[in-house]
Amino acid sequence: MESGxxxxxxxxxxxxxxxQSRIFINRELLSPDYVPQTLPFxxxxxxxxxxxxxxxxxxxxxxxxxxxxxTGTGKTAAVKLVFKxxxxxxxEIKANVVAVYVNTRQKDTEYRVxxxxxxxxxxxxxxxxxxxxxxxxxxxxxxxxxxxxxxVALDEIDYLVKxxxxxLLYRLLRMNSELQRGKITIVGITNDLKLIDSLDPRVKSSxxxxxxxxxxxxxxxxKKILEERARLAFREGALSPEVIPLCAALAAREHGDARKAxxxxxxxxxxxxxxxxxxxxxxxxxxxxxQLEHDTVEAIxxxxxxxxKLILLATLKIIEEKGKATTGEVYSKYLDxxxxxxxxxxxxxxATDIISELDMLGILDARVTSRGxxxxxxxxxxxxxxxxVLKALLKDELIGAVINE
DNA sequence: CTTCCACCGGAAGTACCGGTAA
DNA sequence: TTACCGGTACTTCCGGTGGAAG
Numbered sequence: 001m002e003s004g005x006x007x008x009x010x011x012x013x014x015x016x017x018x019x020q021s022r023i024f025i026n027r028e029l030l031s032p033d034y035v036p037q038t039l040p041f042x043x044x045x046x047x048x049x050x051x052x053x054x055x056x057x058x059x060x061x062x063x064x065x066x067x068x069x070x071t072g073t074g075k076t077a078a079v080k081l082v083f084k085x086x087x088x089x090x091x092e093i094k095a096n097v098v099a100v101y102v103n104t105r106q107k108d109t110e111y112r113v114x115x116x117x118x119x120x121x122x123x124x125x126x127x128x129x130x131x132x133x134x135x136x137x138x139x140x141x142x143x144x145x146x147x148x149x150x151x152v153a154l155d156e157i158d159y160l161v162k163x164x165x166x167x168l169l170y171r172l173l174r175m176n177s178e179l180q181r182g183k184i185t186i187v188g189i190t191n192d193l194k195l196i197d198s199l200d201p202r203v204k205s206s207x208x209x210x211x212x213x214x215x216x217x218x219x220x221x222x223k224k225i226l227e228e229r230a231r232l233a234f235r236e237g238a239l240s241p242e243v244i245p246l247c248a249a250l251a252a253r254e255h256g257d258a259r260k261a262x263x264x265x266x267x268x269x270x271x272x273x274x275x276x277x278x279x280x281x282x283x284x285x286x287x288x289x290x291q292l293e294h295d296t297v298e299a300i301x302x303x304x305x306x307x308x309k310l311i312l313l314a315t316l317k318i319i320e321e322k323g324k325a326t327t328g329e330v331y332s333k334y335l336d337x338x339x340x341x342x343x344x345x346x347x348x349x350x351a352t353d354i355i356s357e358l359d360m361l362g363i364l365d366a367r368v369t370s371r372g373x374x375x376x377x378x379x380x381x382x383x384x385x386x387x388x389v390l391k392a393l394l395k396d397e398l399i400g401a402v403i404n405e
Numbered sequence: 406c407t408t409c410c411a412c413c414g415g416a417a418g419t420a421c422c423g424g425t426a427a
Numbered sequence: 428t429t430a431c432c433g434g435t436a437c438t439t440c441c442g443g444t445g446g447a448a449g
Binding site for chain 1: 408409410411412413414423424425426
């Protein structure tokens, strides 16, 4: 046992180390939630969005806006920044403007999106129990009573539309024709350019009143963005000169994703700090890349329902033997596992869906291939690190019992 | 050219859960 | 209390299909 004094010193040491980092000055600046005051290389898009939405200050309804751009191209940050400035101005001149940002990947049902919008209008609703049409009624009343120009940004709507169709968009847009006071404007944000074609033509024309495109950043631009943030986030001399170009290059390879670039840089810094290293080096970036991948896979896998985990485990075992798998092989392996555990099994129809879900999550790659006389099936390969998946699966005690043959 | 495998994947429905309204 | 709500996980049924084998 440690004596009281040395333990106290230990904590003292740890805490003061945390307080005076030798790497960071302000790590927050690299966080994915941080909204910078300026967005380099996005001046044009910011100006366009701001000018479209500015008419709300005169109590007029701005046009609906459709924003496209791949992940990490600054769409979300741009919308949040413009909203913030708009709200400030609206407060200043007492304009009746409400601007809500909703990420439809987090609020992934019609109900939850509406609840979020209502919340920002000051109406609290229970998180379940009401019908969706009741929420529409309440939203209508809320906008009508407040008479506000209500601007709703729906981020990642491709996600919502794929899952639940474009009903939400249609009904929100149609509400305007019945409102006597107050109006609703929608800012739709998507990274799927094909989305527009799958929309109801009425929604399409109404939502597409204005369009703003966010092109990917190139490696050079990513470098400048990182440099700008790093100047304030890191201590002087804490970054070796190759670090930023490497982060920029890695992220540029993934369609110019600035968020990825910032994640890499931040995580590399954190790793260097934990190891008590003087400087962030390229090897830290490599480790960061690994860790980020590991973390996302683990987070996804560990929250999967039991049968999804079992399907995944069965797939893993087949792939271990043969390098790739088919639906039939996976399903029969899965049946073996279930038998050993003595629990109920799901049908192969459901298994097909689970494999597709795992594909969409980016854990597996499952493509339908035809083997002629030998039928049509999904050819499945692993898309992530086997270790990360196994580690996450092992957390489940039931699976731990059956993981080794 | 046709056949036919081994699945694919849409549609509709069931069961359950955690919740509200009246 | 009863009736109903949405979300998730799953089932049942079944028509559909790319392309190697014949």
